[in-house]
Amino acid sequence: PYTYVSTTGANVTDVVAPAGDYLPRTEGPAPTPFTLLNGSPVNGNWILRYCDNWGADNGTLFFWNLEFGPSLPRIDAGSINETYSIGPRSATWLTGLGLIDQTQTGNVYTARVSPTVASVYNYRFRVTDSANCVYDTVVRVFANPRPLKSTFNADTIICSNTAATLRVQNVQANTTYNWFLTGNISGTPAGTGANFTTPVLPLQPASVKFYLNAVSNGCNTRDTVSVRILQLVDTPVVTLTNATRFTLTFSWPAVANATGYQISVDGGATFITPNGTNGLSHTVSGLRPYELKNVLVRALGPVACQNSLNARASGRTLVDELFVPNAFTPNADGKNDVWMPYGYLIQDIDLKIFNQWGELVFESRDKTKGWDGTSKGKQQPMGVYVYTLRVNTVDGKVIDKKGSINLVR
Template identity: 20%
Template sequence: MQVSPQITNPPGRILGTTYTKISGLYTATGGEKYITIGNFVDDLNTVAHQRNPTSPPASSFCYYLIDDVSVIPVTAANYSLNIGPDTVYCDNQPINQTLTAPNGFAAYEWSTGATTASIQVTQPGTYWVNADFGCGFLSDTIRIDTKPSFIEGFELGNDTVICAQGPFRLPLRTKRGFTTYTWNTGDTTQNIFATAPGTYWITATYDCGSISDTIVIEQFQPGRLFSFTDTVLCEGESVNLNPASGFARYHWTSGETSQSITASQAGKYKVTATTAAGCSVSDSVTISFKAPVMSFSLGKDTVLCENQTMKIEVPAQPGFAYLWNDGVKMASRTINKPGIYKLTASDRCNSFSDEMEVKYRDCNTIFVPNIVTPNHDNHNDFFEIATPTNRKLNLKIYNRWGVLVYEKQDYRNNWPKENISSGTYYYLLSDPELNKTYKGWLEVTQ
């Protein structure tokens, strides 16, 4: 150390006392307990200087002073240098930070070239300082970084279609590292499960801002691909089978992969349609061909008795419409007046008609023979009753002793069929339509 003491007026001395100015260089080696500072020559060789030139010297003698000093070795352990922790700024925030080294150092050297105890930084980077404590240097470093306003983002994924029917659990995941998570479902966890179709969104926040994302989840609802049911075609017709559009792929059981095909033969046609998301639905339709209509007959032209009715029965076929020439729209009907009756049966493919004439006459006259000769000469072989109209008659025949020998409902002029005894017989003939009864006798001869 360098010692250059300036002698001052000691306590108890009078101003104007003469002192000697001494100076010198002393290098400490450590461990010294005191130092003596003074004049170490005799009075004759001492040059005295008057401190106050305006005052006469009071004495020709000189004095010396004794003082103590403690010399301590200086090392780096006696100092501490810390300019602060590493700092991260959001990139949308300005950097304006003061870096300060502690006082007490002899000199400072910064990485920027500055030599002051403090510097101001406005850019990211690595900053260091060297501080001189007299016997060496201490150093410290700080890193100032920026990070994007949004940390590495996340996506909930593309909008999704759930193919499975019924309940489902679809995980919706985000990333770690955010401060808060807020879902539109009310959840505040990092991940949730979607259990119903709908729109889901999340906002995740952190120091520099927030990130949001949305996903729409739909559940595939399979329906019919064909807008029509099983179809019946006429002979020679064809139909274009065109299922619902909007699917990515189509596959028919016949091997075709086009959306629509043409059906010209009877059979069951099935197609499977698949969406871009991989959801599939199948539908089928049966094509059949209408057989030609079966013909029908109204019967022969007919003669009815006055006030008599006749019911015409025509078996109705499914899919056919029936129309009479007088406007009646049914297959079967009851006739109660004369005329020409024509019926037309038709469907989309076929049409068929038939007609008959109905006449009326007085049916009160009836011819009943009174002799039968069953000798197979084709003349009076049977008991033949003649009526103006062909109608139902009921016949009973008795022998002369009153015994019933023959009975027939709706008699067809065919008695007797076998040989019978000659003789007199009695008949009882009833006409249900006219509500009349006829009776009499007849002779049977061989």
């Protein structure tokens, strides 16, 4: 109620309500309170006219500056702000129903709420005016349900240099699906709809994330789906393990996750299954003495797109007794990178190589180990080097040779 106290001898003539009707007249000598407005509407301007003992007609304007709109907006689920500009003695949002906090800036009172369950919530705003009258206003908040978390198809594992198609399996009505390439879902989506085809994905990185924002009735649910790119199995490490006048044998250790191996002896035109044990070696036959042969070897993955890169190796068949090359090119191109003596009848060797100042740069007693052009881990410069070689053959002969080697890069 609003209470007005008139002065001594005042005579109230009439009270005009906002709707135009009048409240009954009354007299109220001080300090009798004037309470004719009890139970009346509080919105709008009120005019109170009264006469004093001398018959003067005095007009006084009373108004309430706390006015709530006739209807309140519908508010969706999530954190919201509701503000009212008022001028009361005190005002507050009543706690409860997921009220997070409230702030006041001047005459603007802001409540931040976050309903946890989809429903209709009534938030109460209480104002106490300067006459200690209390007014409550209810704000109805309609908390809409968020879209369900999406479930996706299982084909999110693909080969490199292909695209994946992502599908939402539990499609919901009245829901918009926006796909993004990054976690920033405020920009332009890369695609819309329940199905999305990714860009073509390279071998690396091995896993790529895509982001889905499902929107319904102003509420959103964010999901992340990962696409895994199948990786290649490791490339085999191929070495020449045996040479005769007419054959070359290449071998390699097993590769993790490989399901088999293939070798090509015609430059990659065709690949065949290796003829060695467990597919870990292959002997090339039908060659001529001192013939050079290049091979390609690849490991097979669980699926074809996981096959390894081709490993390259080369070897030369032996001559009847002993052959010592006069040059080599250790430039890591897989061709003539190692200098060593060849011979079908070699049983063991004693090899030493010197630079032009007579310094020993390489020695070996292993007939399968040649010089790669380095000394103590450092590449040696181009130039002419001198070797001394003693060979014991399988038929008991001892062959001593010395000569020069041209190192070319």
